[in-house]
Amino acid sequence: MDSVESAQAPGAGGSVWEHLAPGVARRRLPHLDVTVGLVVGADGVLLIDTGSTLREGAELRQQVVALTGREVTHVVLTHGHFDHVLGAAAFTQAGAEVYAQVSLDGRLRHERDALRETAVRHGTDPAEAAEAVRALVPVDRPVDGELALDLGERPVRLVHPGAGHTGHDLVVVVPGASASDPTVVFCGDLVEESGQPQADEDAVPGAWPATVDAVLALGGETARYVPGHGAVVDARFLRTQRDALAERFGAGG
Numbered sequence: 001m002d003s004v005e006s007a008q009a010p011g012a013g014g015s016v017w018e019h020l021a022p023g024v025a026r027r028r029l030p031h032l033d034v035t036v037g038l039v040v041g042a043d044g045v046l047l048i049d050t051g052s053t054l055r056e057g058a059e060l061r062q063q064v065v066a067l068t069g070r071e072v073t074h075v076v077l078t079h080g081h082f083d084h085v086l087g088a089a090a091f092t093q094a095g096a097e098v099y100a101q102v103s104l105d106g107r108l109r110h111e112r113d114a115l116r117e118t119a120v121r122h123g124t125d126p127a128e129a130a131e132a133v134r135a136l137v138p139v140d141r142p143v144d145g146e147l148a149l150d151l152g153e154r155p156v157r158l159v160h161p162g163a164g165h166t167g168h169d170l171v172v173v174v175p176g177a178s179a180s181d182p183t184v185v186f187c188g189d190l191v192e193e194s195g196q197p198q199a200d201e202d203a204v205p206g207a208w209p210a211t212v213d214a215v216l217a218l219g220g221e222t223a224r225y226v227p228g229h230g231a232v233v234d235a236r237f238l239r240t241q242r243d244a245l246a247e248r249f250g251a252g253g
Helices: 054-068 104-109 113-123 127-133 205-219 233-249
Strands: 016-021 026-028 035-041 045-048 074-076 097-101 142-143 145-152 155-159 172-173 185-194 224-229
Touching: 016 224, 026 054, 035 054, 035 172, 035 224, 045 054, 054 127, 097 104, 104 113, 113 127, 142 145, 172 205, 185 205, 185 233, 205 233, 224 233
Parallel strands: 045 074, 074 097, 097 142, 185 224
Antiparallel strands: 016 026, 026 035, 035 045, 145 155, 155 172, 172 185
16 A cells, blocks of 8 residues: 555445555545544554544454555544544554553543543444443553654654644644655644534634644645545645634634
8 A cells, every 4th residue: 555546445335545645545434524544654554543433443444454454553643532532442452552642641541431421422322432432542652742753664743733623632744755745734623624623622722723823834835634524625725724713713823
């Protein structure tokens, strides 16, 4: 999958992985249109977010193996909401290490009941939500500010660009493999395309527009920006959404 094209994983029930750049893909999950990202290097396979249940995580794991011939070695959680984290244990069982912003581990340890209740409220099967919360795994590699990873001829940057959707948002910056390939930025729910960005009780609205500016600075004008929900967007979309957030929350720069 070093040059993965949009592909259907064998036995994956019609699931399609969308090619974004050489060795970089994503899938839009049916439940809540959540994005899961994939970055493949010579030595490692990185998955960005894990779905809403252990079943969903296990299906993703099988699809990645079918597409790449390898297990996921690194899991990055862009933030701590249930639809992004509750499938993580499916990957740690095979030895993957979990990366997240430094403050997320404590939240996952101490807010499990709230996580389960939110999952059920948004349509996750109650038994599956309870199972996934019980299996929640600790963060192996907390990221304080920024961390560079080398997947083998494939550098990746994990960056906390500031607070916004939550106080622990993390983005994944994947530079192009060659000068002609685009940078791909996985934004988590700092950016949403299929609806307006969701601001729950853990959002930091006043900081959000400036954080989107920071994400733009990471990717630049030609990057492909992958939202947590919805279609891939460009820098113009981020600027428009940044302005809408500033107007909505009375913040700006």
